[in-house]
Amino acid sequence: MLFFRSKSNFNMKKINLVILLALGAILLSACSGGRASLVNTWPGLAADDVQAYLASGSHIYAVDVVTGKEVWRYPAETDSNIIFYANPILTSDGQLLAGSEGNNHELVSIDPETGKDNWAAPFTGAEGKWVGSPLIFNGAIYAPNSDGFLYILDMNGEQVSDPIELGGALWSAPVTDGSYIYVTALDHRLHIINPATGSADEPIDLGGAIPGSPAVGEGGVYVGSFSSNIEFVSPNGNHEVLTTASNWIWGSPTLDNGTLYYADLDGTLYSLDIASGKQNWDAVKPDGPIVASPLVVGDQIYVVTESGSVLALDPDAKVIWEKAVGGKLYTNPVLSGETLLVAPYKAEFALAAYDATGKQAWTFTPEK
Amino acid sequence: MWETFIIQPMVNLLLWIYDILGHGPQMFGLAIILFTIVIRGITWPLNASQVKGAQAMQELQNDKEWQDIQKKYAKDREKLAQEQMRIYKDRGINPFASCLPTLIQFPIIIGLYQSIIRAMAATPLDMLNLARTVYPFQNVANIIPLNSTFLWMNLGRPEGIPLPFDVSFLPNGFPLLAIVVALTTYVQTKLTMPTTPPNPNDQAASQTAAMSSSMAIYMPLMLGWFALTFASGISVYFITSNLLGIVQYAVTGRANWRNLLPGGNKSTPTKK
Numbered sequence: 001m002l003f004f005r006s007k008s009n010f011n012m013k014k015i016n017l018v019i020l021l022a023l024g025a026i027l028l029s030a031c032s033g034g035r036a037s038l039v040n041t042w043p044g045l046a047a048d049d050v051q052a053y054l055a056s057g058s059h060i061y062a063v064d065v066v067t068g069k070e071v072w073r074y075p076a077e078t079d080s081n082i083i084f085y086a087n088p089i090l091t092s093d094g095q096l097l098a099g100s101e102g103n104n105h106e107l108v109s110i111d112p113e114t115g116k117d118n119w120a121a122p123f124t125g126a127e128g129k130w131v132g133s134p135l136i137f138n139g140a141i142y143a144p145n146s147d148g149f150l151y152i153l154d155m156n157g158e159q160v161s162d163p164i165e166l167g168g169a170l171w172s173a174p175v176t177d178g179s180y181i182y183v184t185a186l187d188h189r190l191h192i193i194n195p196a197t198g199s200a201d202e203p204i205d206l207g208g209a210i211p212g213s214p215a216v217g218e219g220g221v222y223v224g225s226f227s228s229n230i231e232f233v234s235p236n237g238n239h240e241v242l243t244t245a246s247n248w249i250w251g252s253p254t255l256d257n258g259t260l261y262y263a264d265l266d267g268t269l270y271s272l273d274i275a276s277g278k279q280n281w282d283a284v285k286p287d288g289p290i291v292a293s294p295l296v297v298g299d300q301i302y303v304v305t306e307s308g309s310v311l312a313l314d315p316d317a318k319v320i321w322e323k324a325v326g327g328k329l330y331t332n333p334v335l336s337g338e339t340l341l342v343a344p345y346k347a348e349f350a351l352a353a354y355d356a357t358g359k360q361a362w363t364f365t366p367e368k
Numbered sequence: 369m370w371e372t373f374i375i376q377p378m379v380n381l382l383l384w385i386y387d388i389l390g391h392g393p394q395m396f397g398l399a400i401i402l403f404t405i406v407i408r409g410i411t412w413p414l415n416a417s418q419v420k421g422a423q424a425m426q427e428l429q430n431d432k433e434w435q436d437i438q439k440k441y442a443k444d445r446e447k448l449a450q451e452q453m454r455i456y457k458d459r460g461i462n463p464f465a466s467c468l469p470t471l472i473q474f475p476i477i478i479g480l481y482q483s484i485i486r487a488m489a490a491t492p493l494d495m496l497n498l499a500r501t502v503y504p505f506q507n508v509a510n511i512i513p514l515n516s517t518f519l520w521m522n523l524g525r526p527e528g529i530p531l532p533f534d535v536s537f538l539p540n541g542f543p544l545l546a547i548v549v550a551l552t553t554y555v556q557t558k559l560t561m562p563t564t565p566p567n568p569n570d571q572a573a574s575q576t577a578a579m580s581s582s583m584a585i586y587m588p589l590m591l592g593w594f595a596l597t598f599a600s601g602i603s604v605y606f607i608t609s610n611l612l613g614i615v616q617y618a619v620t621g622r623a624n625w626r627n628l629l630p631g632g633n634k635s636t637p638t639k640k
Contacts, residue, residue: 041493208509
């Protein structure tokens with residue numbers, strides 16, 4: 001009897017030990033924010049006049065902007081090795097380009113009408129995840145990757161030249177002034193590339209990580225960074241600090257009629273008059289940190305906050321309307337026709353549409 | 369609570385060490401090593417009490433009075449438990465003293481793993497969370513993003529040395545670090561095991577010994593699996609921590625080196 005009891009206790013101890021170790025393993029697994037099967041950051045969003053394209057987790061969803069109904073999803077079947085969250089972009093020749101995180105780091109081209117692949121095969125030549133959107137310039141795709149390379153592809157997804165090694169992770173879409181391509185990197189540097197030669201001059205250190213794209217202006221670009229500065233950079237590399245925010249600047253500044261709108265993680269929205277170098281208004285602070293870029297449409301400035309609010313302001317910072325969307329708003333708001341689209345993170349729905357008066361038209365939640 | 373008392377201090381300590389090291393290539397790996405030394409330093413008294421507690425428990429197995437009650441109350445478990453508790457009390461032994469540091473290790477490992485992932489900021493959301501985690505007095509804008517290169521590794525990704533051929537179950541290549549983690553864990557666990565087998569009449573001691581034997585197998589396998597699967601920064605922590613543990617046992621003269629030899633713990637029990 002004692003033998004059996006002892007053996008039973010011994011087995012229980014072993015079972016307890018295994019349970020303890022398994023618990024530890026599960027706990028640690030649960031803590032691994034970077035696992036491929038989890039949606040671990042906010043969605044990407046793009047739109048044309050008829051459809052919105054939401055990059056969220058395992059799929060890109062095409063959503064009808066009138067009805068808010070799903071038109072297609074890509075891929076049709078869930079692939080746990082793919083996570084989309086970079087903003088997709090539409091090209092003038094009718095492609096929707098989207099980069100993903102996942103084992104193969106795929107950059108895909110989708111037909112916006114059908115949701116089918118355009119290319120014979122996705123581009124899988126990058127080592128890192130796609131966070132920033134590509135730039136289409138002179139019939140070529142300039143695709144920035146978090147592996148620090150700028151990949152240059154033709155419109156069929158074939159590499160046309162060696163990628164340009166820029167160093168730090170590239171999280172933002174390159175921009176062009178028609179002559180040069182400007183690429184920001186997390187390693188604090190702005191690169192100015194001559195697309196004709198594929199060469200880059202000495203990069204410019206802006207003193208902090210740059211997760212947002214520059215805004216193209218007359219004679220140069222405006223860049224915000226984690227240094228909290230807004231700098232103006234000329235194509236020849238000259239740069240000057242125009243102003244300093246109260247916290248890190250994440251989103252791209254938006255230039256509209258000589259006014260530069262930008263925001264910081266303190267939740268302050270700024271309006272800088274470029275000509276005079278003066279702020280147009282005293283600090284405007286909605287209800288939470290601002291990661292997304294402001295969107296300017298006519299006389300309205302749309303801004304979204306981490307607290308889940310979307311605000312429409314006039315040029316004097318007067319609130320025209322304000323709506324609580326829910327969740328956290330980090331994704332840049334996008335306009336489709338006269339419909340404002342916002343994609344909250346961790347909300348009851350994945351996409352919401354508002355008309356110009358702030359009335360909610362519809363919300364979209366993907367069906368499982 | 370977890371965020372405030374575990375993650376925030378750990379991330380800030382890591383960033384502070386990384387900053388004072390000069391925040392270049394290799395420095396995040398060195399920061400993890402220094403961080404581990406600091407954590408080991410803080411938990412040194414706990415580890416010392418674990419070693420002391422384990423030693424006291426081991427010595428108790430050879431104690432005449434202890435052995436006598438095992439025989440006397442072999443069929444009366446309740447009375448045996450009462451007598452054991454009396455002896456623990458008389459000798460000032462806390463039977464749980466050897467468990468506490470192990471329990472404390474778990475939140476530290478999990479916290480460190482989360483801190484490394486947080487500090488590496490691989491996605492925009494991670495980066496945003498990192499911005500929130502940094503204490504206001506730390507000026508880290510100039511050091512973010514961290515340089516994750518250490519030796520041949522990217523500390524934010526699982527380690528592996530590329531192989532000239534594909535092995536389906538080793539997608540990252542040859543897992544050198546995982547093997548070193550498993551080996552050092554095995555050595556550390558074996559060094560702490562008693563050199564003398566338990567008294568067969570002592571059920572509790574037999575169970576403890578069985579548990580120790582299991583630990584010597586499961587712990588290296590589990591930590592090796594962690595090293596194989598998760599960011600290699602955590603492996604750097606495991607190896608450093610294991611080596612420091614081995615040093616601690618050696619310095620305090622409580623390392624049972626014979627356990628590392630085949631049949632090294634088969635010596636005859638001695639009676640006092």
